[in-house]
Amino acid sequence: MADIDNDQVHDVEIGIVGSGSMGAGMTLLFSQNGSRIACYDYDADAVKTLMKEAKEDENVDENLVHGYTSLDKLVSSFPKDQGKRRILVLSLPHGQTADKILDELLPRLEKDDIIIDGGNEWWAETERRQAKAKEKGVEWVGMGVSGGYQAARHGPSMSPGCTKEAWEYLKPYLEKWSAKTKNGEPCVLHIGPGGSGHYVKMIHNGIEHAHLSILCEARSILRYQLEYTNQEISNLFESWWKEGPLRGNFLVGIGFKGLRFEEGDGIKNKEGIVEDIEDKVTQDVDKSEGTGTWSTKEIAERHVAAPAIAAAHQLRIISADKFERLDVAKNLQLPQPSRAKEADLSKEEKDNLLNTVHTAVYGAILGAFVQGLNIIARASKDQEWGVSLADCIKIWRSGCIIQSDAIAEFLIPLLEPFPPSEPLNLLRSIPEIGKELAKTFEAQKTLCRIALDTDAVAPALNASLDYLKQVNCKTLPTSFEEMELDYFGHHNYDIRGKTEKGSKKGNYHTEFSRMPGV
Structure with a gap:
């Protein structure tokens, strides 16, 4: 490991621009897999912190990590061999930051060099930058990187959107770095041309927002309307994660683990730290993350029904400003959520009810997958990207937030027969999916009825149920x-x-x- 800017190597394989949590994670991941990495950040402290992490990480050879605060040194650290192309991976905020670094890099790069934008970005901006880079003969790859900072360190799900030629060159690297399924299959595939990779990641996040809302609403009903303890809910979620239709669901898995934490940063509560965490979600509202907003925008502009995704976004908006919400509640003076009569059921009856809740949550989560995939299918047709929905599910089998093993095993064989060029409405084209959702209808009604009777907040659950009612209704109002x-x-x-x-x-x-x- 070299001190920043004090030495100069000329044999790096990959350059990483941005040394925040995601960029740092990717630097350590790539070097752990044997690649010599040059990392760059204008913030010297960020680079120093990353290099210290490389030194302390027993899985990383610190001699493979080199840090720079100079773009010139970053670019010149690549070998001069003919046919060897520079690969630069950006881990930066979306928007103007990416434009600025593109303007700084292009004069320093050569024909056939590759820039991978690994941040979340609006797909049309990706295509604009691709056109600009192409004028210089440089490939700009819009690649979704899923799974958060921990996956960036240990292997993310990746969705590159680029030319086939760029994909073939990058494929060995990306497959080495990506998350792997239990069978060792890399969770990265060529999604398509243009902005398709960032588009698929955007909708992945839209589905993620729906799943997060569905689970938080269900947990709240279990906790406050049905009066289960957090430990009991944790045990329930663990059973869902281990077997049944939600087996291997990432969010259910971290949910049961998180509910068992009694101490956290600034919090100590024997009932679980979740009890002391404020009920506000600011992500998207504070503009630090755009994918939820963009997904909701796409629902409107592509004219695709995805009410669970939209409802989840609305709940975030309402939750974000706690003081505003408290003032509104003073004005409305409406009843607050109350205890459900079902809390007094016998143990056998409550066990049956828990099975119903399980089925209802599964139906809502599967429905959110369907809604999100329908958006991707419509966009793929509109933009002529040729995105395979089966491939989307395949790359979501590990290293991402919406991983759900049992659902993936159900969907992939149903989606594989359809060619990427064929537009799909999943509930119209694949009867088996409709039949599976139909099995959850009564359970979803029961859970939503409990929410309605007790004034519990359950927008994504209600939207999921209403979606089935609407698409099933032969005569709408x-x-x-x-x-x-x-x-x-x-x-x-x-x-x-x-x-x-x-x-x-x-x-x-x-x-x-x-x-x-x-």
Whole structure:
């Protein structure tokens, strides 16, 4: 391990730009796998901290890690061998920071060098930067990196969006660094061209937000409406994680472990530190993370129904400002969530109810997968990316937040027969998925009924149930809405039995204002 900027090597394989938690994790991961790494950050303290971590990590050869605060030294640390391309991995915030580093790097790079943007980024911005880099002959790869800072250290799920040629060059590296399934399969595949890699990661995070909301709502009902202790809920979640339809679900797994913590940073509570953690989620609202907002934007702009994802985002918004919420509650003076009558059930009855809760949560989580995959399918068709939904599930089998082993085993064989070019609505194209969700319908109704009766907050659970009700309903209440739209806006309507396929505007219009008595 070298002191920063005091020496110069010329044989690094990978350059890492950004030495924060994600960049540091990737530096240690890559070097642990035998790659010589040059890490760069304008903040000398960040580089020093990273190099100290490399020295102290028994799994890392400190001699493979070199730190710089000079971009020139970073770029010149690569070998001069003909045919050897520089690979630079960016671990930076989205937006202007990435543009600034691109402008600084391009004059220093050569044709065929590769820049991998491993941060979360809006897919259209990725494509803009790809076009700019292409003018110099440089490949800009938009790559989603899933799993948080711990996965960045131990092996993330990765979704690169780039040319096939760039993928073939990067493939040996990415497969070496990625998370692996239990069978040793790398959790990285070529997602498609352009911004497809960042798009898939964005929707991964949208699904993640829905799953987080579903689980926190279910845990709250179990704790406060059904009066289970956190230890009992932890044991329940552990049983879900070990077997059944939520087997191997990452969030259920960390949930049962987290509920057992009685001491944390600034907290000590025998009932579990979760009891003293404030009920506010600021991520997205504070603009530190954009993927939840972008996912919700895509739901609207792609015209794809994904209510659980949207509801989860709304709950975050409402939760973020605690003092504002308390002031609103003073004005509303509505009942607060209360104890459920089901808390008085016999042990046998409560055991049956817990099975129902298990089924309901599974149905909501599976439904969020379906909704997210439908968004990806629509975007892939619109942008002509050719994204394989089966491949999305394959790379989500390890190293990511929405890993769910049993669900992956269920979905992959159903998705594999469909070519990437074929647009999918999963509930229309794959009857088996609809039948599986239908099995959870009554359980979801029961859980939502408990929430309704007790005024418990359960937006994602209710949205998941309502989604099934809406897509299943042969006659929706929207004929009245269509009539009124035509009344005030001349929006036209279709006539029952004469409707054309698709979502085109109707052919009929009535001049309501000319009718007698109107």
